Amino acid sequence: VNSLILNTTTRLLVALMLVFSVFLLMRGHNEPGGGFVGGLVVAAAFSLYGFAFGVTATRRALRAEPQSLIVAGLLVAVGSGLVPIVFTGAPFLTGLWDDTTIPVIGKLGTPLVFDVGVYLVVTGATLNIIFTLAEKEE
Amino acid sequence: MGLLSAILTGFGAACVAPALCRIRPTGGSRILALLPVALMFYFSGLIDDVAAGGPVHVRYDWIPSLGIHLSLHADALALLFCMLISLIGACVFLYASGYLAGDRDIGRFYFWIMIFMAAMLGVVLSANLITLFVFWELTSISSYMLIGYYHEQASARAAALQALLVTGAGGLALMAGFILLGTAGGSFEIADLLGQGNAIRDHPLYIPILILVLLGAFTKSAQFPFHFWLPNAMAGPAPVSAYLHSATMVKAGIYLMARLAPILGQTAIWEITLTVVGAGTMVWSAILAARQTDMKRVLAYSTITILGALTLLIGAGTALSVKAAVILLLAHSLYKGALFMVAGIVDHETGERDVTRLGGLYRVLPVTACAAAVAAFSNAGMPPMLGFIAKEYFYKAKLDLGDFAVVLTGAALAANVMLVVVALLVGFAPFYGQARETPKPAHEAPWPMLVGPVLLAGLGLLFGTIPTDLDTVLIQPAVRTITGDPSITITLGLWHDLIRNPTAALALSAATIVLGVVVYRSVGRIRTVRLPAAVGLERVYEGAVAGMLAVAQWQTRILQNGYLRSYVLTILTVTIGLVGWRLLGVRIDVPFASLQGVQFYQAAVCVLIAAGALFAVWAPTRLSAIASLGVVGLGMTMVFFLNGAPDLALTQIFVETLTVILFVLAFYRLPQLHVYSSLPVRARDAAVATAAGCMMTSLVLLARHGRFQNPISSYFAEHSYTLARGRNVVNVILVDFRGLDTFGEIIVLSVAALGVLAMIKLRIGQRARRAAAWERQ
Numbered sequence: 001v002n003s004l005i006l007n008t009t010t011r012l013l014v015a016l017m018l019v020f021s022v023f024l025l026m027r028g029h030n031e032p033g034g035g036f037v038g039g040l041v042v043a044a045a046f047s048l049y050g051f052a053f054g055v056t057a058t059r060r061a062l063r064a065e066p067q068s069l070i071v072a073g074l075l076v077a078v079g080s081g082l083v084p085i086v087f088t089g090a091p092f093l094t095g096l097w098d099d100t101t102i103p104v105i106g107k108l109g110t111p112l113v114f115d116v117g118v119y120l121v122v123t124g125a126t127l128n129i130i131f132t133l134a135e136k137e138e
Numbered sequence: 139m140g141l142l143s144a145i146l147t148g149f150g151a152a153c154v155a156p157a158l159c160r161i162r163p164t165g166g167s168r169i170l171a172l173l174p175v176a177l178m179f180y181f182s183g184l185i186d187d188v189a190a191g192g193p194v195h196v197r198y199d200w201i202p203s204l205g206i207h208l209s210l211h212a213d214a215l216a217l218l219f220c221m222l223i224s225l226i227g228a229c230v231f232l233y234a235s236g237y238l239a240g241d242r243d244i245g246r247f248y249f250w251i252m253i254f255m256a257a258m259l260g261v262v263l264s265a266n267l268i269t270l271f272v273f274w275e276l277t278s279i280s281s282y283m284l285i286g287y288y289h290e291q292a293s294a295r296a297a298a299l300q301a302l303l304v305t306g307a308g309g310l311a312l313m314a315g316f317i318l319l320g321t322a323g324g325s326f327e328i329a330d331l332l333g334q335g336n337a338i339r340d341h342p343l344y345i346p347i348l349i350l351v352l353l354g355a356f357t358k359s360a361q362f363p364f365h366f367w368l369p370n371a372m373a374g375p376a377p378v379s380a381y382l383h384s385a386t387m388v389k390a391g392i393y394l395m396a397r398l399a400p401i402l403g404q405t406a407i408w409e410i411t412l413t414v415v416g417a418g419t420m421v422w423s424a425i426l427a428a429r430q431t432d433m434k435r436v437l438a439y440s441t442i443t444i445l446g447a448l449t450l451l452i453g454a455g456t457a458l459s460v461k462a463a464v465i466l467l468l469a470h471s472l473y474k475g476a477l478f479m480v481a482g483i484v485d486h487e488t489g490e491r492d493v494t495r496l497g498g499l500y501r502v503l504p505v506t507a508c509a510a511a512v513a514a515f516s517n518a519g520m521p522p523m524l525g526f527i528a529k530e531y532f533y534k535a536k537l538d539l540g541d542f543a544v545v546l547t548g549a550a551l552a553a554n555v556m557l558v559v560v561a562l563l564v565g566f567a568p569f570y571g572q573a574r575e576t577p578k579p580a581h582e583a584p585w586p587m588l589v590g591p592v593l594l595a596g597l598g599l600l601f602g603t604i605p606t607d608l609d610t611v612l613i614q615p616a617v618r619t620i621t622g623d624p625s626i627t628i629t630l631g632l633w634h635d636l637i638r639n640p641t642a643a644l645a646l647s648a649a650t651i652v653l654g655v656v657v658y659r660s661v662g663r664i665r666t667v668r669l670p671a672a673v674g675l676e677r678v679y680e681g682a683v684a685g686m687l688a689v690a691q692w693q694t695r696i697l698q699n700g701y702l703r704s705y706v707l708t709i710l711t712v713t714i715g716l717v718g719w720r721l722l723g724v725r726i727d728v729p730f731a732s733l734q735g736v737q738f739y740q741a742a743v744c745v746l747i748a749a750g751a752l753f754a755v756w757a758p759t760r761l762s763a764i765a766s767l768g769v770v771g772l773g774m775t776m777v778f779f780l781n782g783a784p785d786l787a788l789t790q791i792f793v794e795t796l797t798v799i800l801f802v803l804a805f806y807r808l809p810q811l812h813v814y815s816s817l818p819v820r821a822r823d824a825a826v827a828t829a830a831g832c833m834m835t836s837l838v839l840l841a842r843h844g845r846f847q848n849p850i851s852s853y854f855a856e857h858s859y860t861l862a863r864g865r866n867v868v869n870v871i872l873v874d875f876r877g878l879d880t881f882g883e884i885i886v887l888s889v890a891a892l893g894v895l896a897m898i899k900l901r902i903g904q905r906a907r908r909a910a911a912w913e914r915q
Binding site: 024028029030031032033034035036037040041043044047066067070073074077078081092093095097107109111112114115117118121122124125126128129130132133134 | 784785788789792793795796799800803804863864865866868869870872873874877878880881884885887888890891892894895898899
């Protein structure tokens with residue numbers, strides 16, 4: 001497929017969707033959203049990009065191997081769980097919070113970091129499957 | 139703190155070992171040998187503390203609610219083992235730097251052997267049964283990795299697996315035994331249990347405890363009929379055999395029996411079991427040892443002989459036999475460690491370790507030959523070695539046993555005669571006589587490989603001849619710990635016993651040596667004598683492994699057959715069966731009255747979903763089926779929106795979108811949809827699907843009633859903001875209240891993604907290989 005309309009709108013939409021995914025991730029703790037759905041939005045965005053420009057270009061646009069995203073996400077999640085053990089001696093994955101309030105995000109805390117890990121894993125896992133299947137097609 | 143750091147430094151050093159060995163292959167490994175030396179000094183420093191102010195004890199809470207603590211305890215018995223582990227560890231680490239010089243995987247070797255050392259120290263220092271068990275299993279695992287060091291060889295892998303399965307099975311029994319023991323004694327702390335000895339021996343669980351704990355000890359210490367794994371474990375490199383499979387790890391079972399003797403011992407069943415198993419192991423393996431020709435296998439079987447003797451002595455439990463056990467343990471660790479390293483040198487330098495094809499090596503390996511001779515003297519129990527004193531005590535202890543004295547002394551004599559034969563086979567035969575052609579031109583080993591055997595053999599000589607304070611500092615306190623009797627004294631004196639007190643034991647010793655030489659002269663005939671076959675559990679082991687694999691294959695063919703349709707069918711049928719069975723006779727009210735409030739758009743969504751589902755079943759093409767499933771999914775999304783679950787709706791939209799994309803990608807190349815299934819199969823599927831739908835509907839209707847006593851949702855709703863500072867309850871549950879579940883789920887997701895990758899990429903690889911093979915033809 002090489003459609004001018006698809007290509008042009010894709011460029012616009014992908015950028016919007018990526019911003020939207022971060023928005024969903026950040027507001028997740030107080031409003032509908034969260035890391036899981038945020039990750040799915042990223043995956044959807046890159047699938048769209050894939051339809052327009054092909055898998056190879058999409059892999060290049062992603063700039064990281066999906067497997068690396070999975071690994072990074074798991075590490076971030078583990079790290080957010082270890083923070084309370086190291087700093088306060090509380091059990092694994094206890095939520096620690098900073099009390100300053102930031103617009104949209106609310107308060108900063110380790111659960112948010114954990115959600116970032118979920119976001120990365122979901123993105124990586126979904127794109128990994130989609131890319132692998134799509135490459136089989138080509 | 140000190141004890142824990144001593145163990146942790148081992149684990150820490152293990153982690154840096156591979157990097158160190160990569161940077162400086164020879165120098166790095168020699169630096170690593172300094173750690174056990176340092177540990178040895180540390181433990182010898184503790185001896186005085188223990189002698190003066192009782193045991194050193196540290197404890198950290200681990201799972202206090204279950205009585206499980208990380209508690210470590212250094213008393214005389216533990217220190218004796220710690221000294222052996224660190225001393226022989228130092229020799230072995232240095233030795234291995236020469237033995238494995240130039241080996242690509244030397245870093246892996248040092249990693250695992252240091253893990254082993256730390257774990258073994260943990261076993262003997264643990265004061266809590268559960269802690270002990272954890273370290274115990276860690277020694278089994280490191281042993282597995284070390285036996286399988288030459289993992290390119292199928293035989294090494296098989297031997298490693300066999301050792302792991304046998305000791306691992308024993309380990310499971312041991313864990314069960316420990317849990318029962320903790321239940322019976324009310325604590326997992328060994329110190330608490332020591333005071334409960336009588337209560338535990340009278341407890342109804344005593345017999346199961348004893349059986350399970352002894353299973354663990356017997357498998358680990360290669361007692362008959364579980365002995366077969368040890369000779370096979372010789373597939374590992376010589377340093378591993380010297381360290382794990384003669385000097386330390388196989389003595390863990392002996393250690394455990396000695397440690398638990400005050401708690402579980404002193405009953406008829408304990409004494410009879412240990413005596414019979416120990417004596418049987420001792421005699422049978424002694425005969426087998428003399429029949430071997432491979433130096434390492436000879437040594438392996440004779441190690442089993444000593445392990446049997448130690449079991450026998452601990453089982454008897456008299457002061458004299460415990461003394462004999464401790465001295466024998468010490469003497470054996472020294473000389474057997476040395477002999478294994480000698481065997482390794484011979485193998486390494488000549489490329490041959492069959493004693494019938496070796497001879498006259500003393501000309502090319504003079505230092506090794508000396509060390510071998512001294513160690514073999516100790517092995518044979520010749521004066522003035524520590525081994526001689528050990529054997530004297532062994533005989534004395536046997537003669538002292540009253541009713542069974544004659545039988546057991548006879549068994550001991552037979553075993554000791556064979557040990558003389560072993561000493562001659564390994565310590566003398568390869569070095570004297572006519573020189574033979576060897577696969578490699580032999581020359582003396584480099585110094586790092588000689589330090590260990592010379593030092594260990596020399597210590598056996600030193601402790602035998604010169605009166606040191608070894609007896610009062612190490613042996614006597616250890617004997618007191620095992621027997622629980624603080625009045626026992628012991629003096630090691632070779633000439634003391636030899637001259638002033640000529641006893642029956644001395645006469646037996648003389649007879650042993652004479653008989654040993656006589657038997658050695660006809661050792662060729664012993665090798666050819668036919669023994670009753672199939673003694674031992676090795677056949678049973680092989681049968682069990684083969685059977686397990688067959689069952690696994692069978693059930694995999696049935697359950698994991700690769701057809702998604704049969705997986706779905708199995709899952710649904712089982713769920714329907716279990717849930718339906720539970721729902722039988724439960725009254726489910728359908729609230730028709732509340733249906734009046736249903737709005738038009740709600741009904742429309744429901745009709746849409748049902749229509750989509752039905753159309754998916756009858757769809758003529760794959761694409762239309764996928765599209766109609768998408769209708770079902772989007773209908774669900776609308777239900778979520780209409781009922782105030784925007785989170786779910788949002789997620790559902792994206793899941794649906796991506797699912798459709800995935801389906802399209804996966805189905806794009808598949809052939810046209812055909813009806814392959816017959817009518818009965820379709821009828822069955824329809825029935826299962828309908829039943830599943832009915833089940834879910836009933837569950838939803840039941841859940842609606844709020845029959846559950848305290849719905850947890852209100853707790854989450856109340857505490858979401860106060861505890862977790864989030865107003866979005868769904869997300870708070872995901873990342874905070876149920877964070878660990880989510881953590882598990884993202885791991886599952888990652889594994890699934892990697893699985894898809896592996897499955898598809900590997901398929902492509904296979905196809906490419908097949909194509910290449912086709913072209914070659």
